[in-house]
Amino acid sequence: MTRQRTDARLARLGLAPRLLLNNLLVIVAGAGTVVVTVLLIAPVVFQLHLRRAGVPLEAGVLEHIGRALDVAVLVSVGVGVIIATLTASSISWLVARRLAAAVREAADTSRHLADGHLDARVPDPGMGPELATLAASLNELAQRLQATEATRRELTADLAHQLRTPIASIEATLEAVREQVLPPDDLTLETLTAQSARLRRLVADLEVVSRAEERQLLLDVERVAVPALVEEALAAQRERYRAVGVHLKVSLTAAIPPVLVDPDRIQEALGCLLDNALRHTPPGGTVTLTAQPSDTTKSAAAVIAVSDTGAGFLPAEAEHLFHRFTKAPNSPGSGLGLTIARAIIEAHHGTLIAHSDGPGQGAQFTITIPPATSTSLLANQPAPRRPASPR
Known part of the structure; x- marks a missing residue:
């Protein structure tokens, strides 16, 4: 019972008393060791020096000198230990x-x-790298929590704004049918179906963006040749381009290093870029998909660019293009395509940037993906997110 009470009292001790108590125990142990060592060794050494010096001493005198030495040593060591204990305890x-x-x-x-x-x-606190690292880690955690909270609030506001239109349209259509203003014919059903599909697509897009931003976008990576990615993306979009009269071209450079990616996710990103280029390029315009290595070394990254001769944008707006729900006034898209594309590319530890010389000068979106030899790509977690950009 006594031991339990003692343990309970010790458990309530703060960090400072615990550290002081530990230091006092170390001081006491060190002082005791010094005293015992001095008492055992000092007399022997003293008598040895007397014999070497040839000092003739009687047994009584030698005993008296030995006691005097013990007292002197004890007093000196005791005073020194007390002073050292007080000094060490204060520090x-x-x-x-x-x-x-x-x-x-x-x-x-x-x-x-x-x-x-x-x-x-x-x-x-200025007390060494360990506590500095602890403070920096806590501050980084706080900063990320603050950024996540700001993103959550922004997303909630944006989502409420984006959902308002299709929900209002569905409600208005149903109310008109209920009041027999509109007949429940195929046209009405098509309107409801279109708005429902818009809601479903918006929710799916938001799920991709949210998972990527929260570093939860899982990737099934494999070693893939860049030309195969490009050709597959072209095949999926070619008929759409032909239907609206926009020319779709491709330019591939030899010796492009393979990449370690999730092919389906990369196809999704390329599809977003090609779809974006198609919406902003008038009939008769041209969209060019190019792929080349970043340099001539074996560790070169793969660079894939989608260039168009369409509307373009102000250079200062480049980063705003990647903000959620940012789109041109009359664009039929959800405003999430470029956000999704960047999130996917950054999940592969790559980059996606936008460039234009100005309105009417066309635009170029450039993807850079590390080569398959990069060990950082073995992780399924996205790289840190950069500030995002309206088109």
Whole structure:
């Protein structure tokens, strides 16, 4: 029972008292070791030096000198140990208090973050790289939580805005049918079907974007030749281009290194880019899909570009193109295509950038994917997300 009470009292001790107690135990153990060692060795060494010096001493005198030496050693060592203990205890207490304060501040910051105060931060305590790393990690966590919360709020607002139109259309159509303003014919059913499909497509697109941004986009990667990816993307889009009178061209450079990717996801990204180019290129225009290595070395990345002769955009708007729900005023798309494309490419540790010389000058979207020799691609997690860009 006594032991349990003692353990309970020890468990309630803070970090500073624990550190001080540990240091005191070390000091006491060291002092005891010094005292015992001195008492055992000092008299022997002293008598040895007396014999070597040839000092003739009687047994009584030698005993008296030995006792005097023991007393002198004990007093000297005792005073030294007391002074050293007081000094070491003071220093230990100061250090322990600073350490405890730094840990307490980190704990308080964690508690504030858990309570929803995402602007809480931990200052660097200035007590070594370990605590500096702890503070930096907590601050990075807080920053990511803050960014995630901002993204969640933005997504909620955007989603409410995007869902309002198709839901209002469905409600209006159903109300008109109920009041017999519209007949329940094929045209009415087509309207309802189209709006339902729009909602379903929007939800599916948002799921892809959300999973990618939360680093949960799973990839089934394999070693793939870039020309095969390009040809498959062209085959899927060629008829659509022909139907609206937009020319679709391809330019492949030899010796493009293979890439380690999920072919279905890359096809999805290329499809988004080709679909975007088709919407913004008038009949008679041209969209060109090119693929080439980034340089002439064996470790060169694969560069795939989709260029069009369409509407273009201001160079300052390049990054805004990748924001969710950003699209041209009359565009029939959901405004998520480019966001999805970038999320997929960054999930493969690649990059997707946009460029245009200005309105009416066409646009180019460039994908860069590391070669299959890059070990970083073995991870199924997306790379850190960059600021996103309206077209």
